[in-house]
Amino acid sequence: MKKTRLNTSHKNLGAKMIEFFGWEMPVEFSGIIKEHLAVRTKAGLFDVSHMGEILISGKQAIDFVQFLTPNDAARLSPNKAQYSALTTPKGTFIDDLLVYCLSPEEYLLVVNAANSNKDYEWILSHKQGFEVMVKNKSDDYTQIALQGPNALKILQPLTEINLEEMKPFWSSWGKLEGEEVLISQTGYTGEDGFEIYTLSLRPEKIWEAILEQGKDVGLIPIGLGARDTLRLEAKLMLYGNDINETTTVLEAGLGWLVKFKKGEFLGREALLAQKGEGIKREIVGFEIVGAGIARSHYPVFINNKKVSEVTSGSYSPYLKKSIGLTYLPIDFTEVGTEFKIGIRDRKVSARVVPTPFYKRSEK
Amino acid sequence: MYPDDFYYSQDHEWIKVEGEKALVGITDFAQKQLGDVVYVELPKIGTQLEFHQPLGVIESVKAVSDLYSPVSGEVLEANEELNNSPELVNEDPHGKGWIIRLKVKDESELQKLMSAVEYEKFLEGIED
Numbered sequence A: 001m002k003k004t005r006l007n008t009s010h011k012n013l014g015a016k017m018i019e020f021f022g023w024e025m026p027v028e029f030s031g032i033i034k035e036h037l038a039v040r041t042k043a044g045l046f047d048v049s050h051m052g053e054i055l056i057s058g059k060q061a062i063d064f065v066q067f068l069t070p071n072d073a074a075r076l077s078p079n080k081a082q083y084s085a086l087t088t089p090k091g092t093f094i095d096d097l098l099v100y101c102l103s104p105e106e107y108l109l110v111v112n113a114a115n116s117n118k119d120y121e122w123i124l125s126h127k128q129g130f131e132v133m134v135k136n137k138s139d140d141y142t143q144i145a146l147q148g149p150n151a152l153k154i155l156q157p158l159t160e161i162n163l164e165e166m167k168p169f170w171s172s173w174g175k176l177e178g179e180e181v182l183i184s185q186t187g188y189t190g191e192d193g194f195e196i197y198t199l200s201l202r203p204e205k206i207w208e209a210i211l212e213q214g215k216d217v218g219l220i221p222i223g224l225g226a227r228d229t230l231r232l233e234a235k236l237m238l239y240g241n242d243i244n245e246t247t248t249v250l251e252a253g254l255g256w257l258v259k260f261k262k263g264e265f266l267g268r269e270a271l272l273a274q275k276g277e278g279i280k281r282e283i284v285g286f287e288i289v290g291a292g293i294a295r296s297h298y299p300v301f302i303n304n305k306k307v308s309e310v311t312s313g314s315y316s317p318y319l320k321k322s323i324g325l326t327y328l329p330i331d332f333t334e335v336g337t338e339f340k341i342g343i344r345d346r347k348v349s350a351r352v353v354p355t356p357f358y359k360r361s362e363k
Numbered sequence B: 001m002y003p004d005d006f007y008y009s010q011d012h013e014w015i016k017v018e019g020e021k022a023l024v025g026i027t028d029f030a031q032k033q034l035g036d037v038v039y040v041e042l043p044k045i046g047t048q049l050e051f052h053q054p055l056g057v058i059e060s061v062k063a064v065s066d067l068y069s070p071v072s073g074e075v076l077e078a079n080e081e082l083n084n085s086p087e088l089v090n091e092d093p094h095g096k097g098w099i100i101r102l103k104v105k106d107e108s109e110l111q112k113l114m115s116a117v118e119y120e121k122f123l124e125g126i127e128d
Helices: A007-012 A032-041 A061-068 A113-125 A151-158 A204-217 A224-233 A268-277 B028-034 B107-112 B116-127
Strands: A016-020 A023-028 A043-047 A052-057 A080-087 A093-103 A106-111 A133-136 A142-147 A171-176 A179-184 A193-198 A219-222 A281-288 A299-302 A305-316 A321-329 A338-343 A346-353 B013-018 B021-026 B037-041 B054-060 B064-068 B073-078 B100-104
Touching (some): A007 A204, A023 A224, A032 A043, A032 A219, A052 A113, A080 A113, A093 A113, A093 A179, A106 A113, A142 A204, A179 A204, A204 A219, A224 A305, A224 A321, A281 A338, A299 A321, A321 A346, B013 B107, B021 B028, B100 B107
Parallel strands (some): A043 A219
Antiparallel strands (some): A016 A023, A043 A142, A052 A106, A052 A133, A080 A093, A093 A106, A142 A193, A171 A179, A305 A321, A338 A346, B021 B100, B037 B054, B073 B100
């Protein structure tokens, strides 16, 4: 099993460790509910070094990124990032990702741990004709996320980077504990916060300094368990659950990131056609009306006919309800529509609700 | 940690015999493994349970686990408090977090279970 450079730190903190796509990762430190609520009300620190990083560089780096992804990477200037995807010619997902513009000829793609090798192969297989270099840097980067309303207050004293002025999806290089870092205002929790990337061989210095700095304002370490419940409340997609190679970007409710006007990209024709015809199904958020918790792969019924499966489902620690995501036929996606979910031997009522389930209050 | 007057099953349930009746719950080890319990599906009163038969389901934020009856018997009562406060299973697994009260059918089945000392040894084997 692969270990992140923070593995020993986690074990010293008493984390419960699990295998996650070949990585030994902390699933919880002090309990999923406690960790979840800390991120919503104070702050949480995550080791997400299992995420993959693929560097595309060269004269045609921008052209290549434009070809691979549906969002308009030409709108990025150095130190800006955007959410996007690697799409198939059918407009479905190889992966979802963040694109960081490091310099006019360097783009860093931050991809899912489970997909980093697949993505790398996919990118290489489309490289022909582009004057670019592609490097899989997944094992080199440590990635730490600091999320929650107290994130700024905790991180600012530790770095000369002006985080106060940093806008969402902006990033900046600087020093933290003497180590070179890239800090961006991004995250996967629905809270304000930062993600910190470093090639340092001693990233535990950074991890420990942030924990120490935040201990008086409620900062605690967070495992993958709460990371999943946090992202679900914020309706952030989980690859492999909510999106995959059979779901299109439009069906996943991510049409906003498809920029048809930018020109050619993988999946453009298919997505344009689907947009013209109208999608036949779409992802919706639901809550369970009665008792029970929907889990991924539980069957979804409309008029006693199985129409799909739950893609993500969990107890929501913040809303104290059972929530989830599923794809429904387009005529049944309106808020308030009721349908059934098979939970063991029962069929339980569920209702389409507005998403995100949770939205942070504006400052 | 593990009360001396309970019996313990390999599925990490405990049973405390009080005359013909017995309380059943999950052990401290089990609740720690599960993490935060958020839902307990309780059996109906009067259900006849066989030895090692599923009696309900316990769900934590992340996991779904079957509960097994440590002995045969009839369900006399289910801990309705768990409907509103499933966290009692985490907070007090051997007390307020009890799950059902059974009428024990065959006391000899208790001999198939472990004592506290045996259960602690059994856990050492798991944790190694």
